[in-house]
Structures are given as C-alpha cells and as structure tokens.
Amino acid sequence: GAVVSQHPSRVICKSGTSVKIECRSLDFQATTMFWYRQFPKQSLMLMATSNEGSKATYEQGVEKDKFLINHASLTLSTLTVTSAHPEDSSFYICSARQPNRDTQYFGPGTRLTVL
Amino acid sequence: QKEVEQDPGPLSVPEGAIVSLNCTYSNSAFQYFMWYRQYSRKGPELLMYTYSSGNKEDGRFTAQVDKSSKYISLFIRDSQPSDSATYLCAMKDTNAGKSTFGDGTTLTVKP
Numbered sequence: 001g002a003v004v005s006q007h008p009s010r011v012i013c014k015s016g017t018s019v020k021i022e023c024r025s026l027d028f029q030a031t032t033m034f035w036y037r038q039f040p041k042q043s044l045m046l047m048a049t050s051n052e053g054s055k056a057t058y059e060q061g062v063e064k065d066k067f068l069i070n071h072a073s074l075t076l077s078t079l080t081v082t083s084a085h086p087e088d089s090s091f092y093i094c095s096a097r098q099p100n101r102d103t104q105y106f107g108p109g110t111r112l113t114v115l
Numbered sequence: 116q117k118e119v120e121q122d123p124g125p126l127s128v129p130e131g132a133i134v135s136l137n138c139t140y141s142n143s144a145f146q147y148f149m150w151y152r153q154y155s156r157k158g159p160e161l162l163m164y165t166y167s168s169g170n171k172e173d174g175r176f177t178a179q180v181d182k183s184s185k186y187i188s189l190f191i192r193d194s195q196p197s198d199s200a201t202y203l204c205a206m207k208d209t210n211a212g213k214s215t216f217g218d219g220t221t222l223t224v225k226p
Contacts (some may be wrong), residue, residue: 006158022151032212043203043218044159093158102147102166102207104214106158 001041002028004096006107013084014115021079023094030096031072034104037066038091050077080110118142121204121217130226134152135189136202138217139187144208148180150189153219159203163173163189194224 003026013019021031032051036044047057050056050071058064066088067082077096081088091111095104121138128134136150147166151159163178165171170179177190187206192196204217 034213044216046213049212103149103161103164109158
C-alpha cells in the first residue's frame with residue numbers, strides 16, 4: 001500500500017514557540033492531504049484539507065492563523081502550530097489521497113507536547 | 116445528529132471469537148465505505164474499502180454494506196490478540212473532498 005511519513009514523530013516544546021510538522025507521501029503524488037487532530041481515546045477531528053498549490057480549507061472552529069498549512073508540492077504538506085500553548089498538545093495525523101482515488105493513507109502521527 | 120454513528124464499545128472478546136463492528140449513517144449520498152484499524156499511538160491504516168452493497172472479503176476480514184438500511188459492518192473471523200486496536204469506519208460521497216469518520220470502536224482480543 002501507499003506510504004505516508006510524518007516528521008517528527010514526537011516533539012516537546014515550550015509555550016509560545018512554533019512547531020512545524022511535515023507530511024510526505026513517499027511513493028505516490030498526493031493532490032490532496034488532510035490534517036487531523038486526535039485527543040486520547042477519541043476519534044479523528046479533521047482540521048483542514050489542503051490541495052497542492054492552493055490555500056487550505058479549514059474546518060469550522062479551526063484557527064487558520066494558528067495552524068498554518070502549506071502544500072507546496074505533490075508529496076509534501078506542512079502544518080505549523082504557531083505560538084503553541086499547552087492546550088495544543090495532541091496527536092496530529094496527516095493523510096494523503098492519490099488523484100482520482102477515494103481512499104486516504106495515513107501517516108504515523110506526531111505527538112506534540114507543549115509545556 | 117452525527118452523519119456517521121459507530122457502536123462505541125469497548126469490545127472485549129476471547130481469542131478465536133467472531134467480531135462484529137458496526138456503523139450506521141444518515142447521508143444517502145455516501146457511496147464509498149472504508150474501515151481503518153488504529154493501534155495505540157499510531158496513525159490509522161486502511162483495512163477494507165468498498166463502494167457497493169454486499170460483502171467484500173479479505174482474509175479473516177469481511178466488510179458488509181447495506182445501502183438500503185444505511186448500515187455497514189466489519190466482521191473479523193478467528194480473532195487474534197494482534198487484532199486488538201481501535202477500528203474506525205469512514206464514508207465518502209462522490210462530491211465531497213473529505214471522508215466522514217465514525218468515533219471508533221476499541222477492540223480487545225484476550226488470549
């Protein structure tokens with residue numbers, strides 16, 4: 001199956017700093033990538049949908065100025081959590097979809113802890 | 116009301132049991148149905164994908180879709196401790212760019 005990687009897998013940062021998470025599709029070109037947030041023992045919460053070369057579409061209630069998404073190429077999307085605070089601590093997961101396909105392939109996730 | 120409702124669990128079964136995981140949905144535009152498995156602290160992985168009513172089998176896993184009842188199921192035969200995970204159903208209509216996920220059912224298979 002298709003492989004999606006995320007980096008870093010785990011990050012601990014101080015409150016007020018910014019953190020960048022990378023999502024890469026390793027063996028296919030992903031025209032669409034999704035960013036999710038998952039709290040312990042809860043399901044995935046879609047944050048935004050990003051299409052290569054265009055602005056991301058954010059879900060209601062997600063601050064676009066706080067969670068900056070860039071999808072600059074067909075294999076890379078980045079999520080930057082700006083001025084992170086402890087309440088931003090969570091498990092962030094990206095997924096990628098191949099062109100003209102309906103299934104998504106998920107990355108392994110990034111555990112963010114903001115002190 | 117959520118578009119996708121999933122049996123909440125948690126579910127605990129003995130090794131070798133047949134497991135049934137279920138989701139219902141309200142959006143009749145959903146055409147594509149997926150099941151994902153998520154181990155603790157890992158990203159979800161695609162298990163099954165189907166786009167029509169009926170059964171689809173892959174090894175010990177069978178995905179069942181009943182569009183008339185808006186009901187999907189995932190059956191796991193001869194369950195193993197390694198099947199212990201959270202299972203997420205997901206659905207998509209032909210026009211939507213995103214999938215809608217159920218909240219997940221956590222399964223524990225005891226040796």
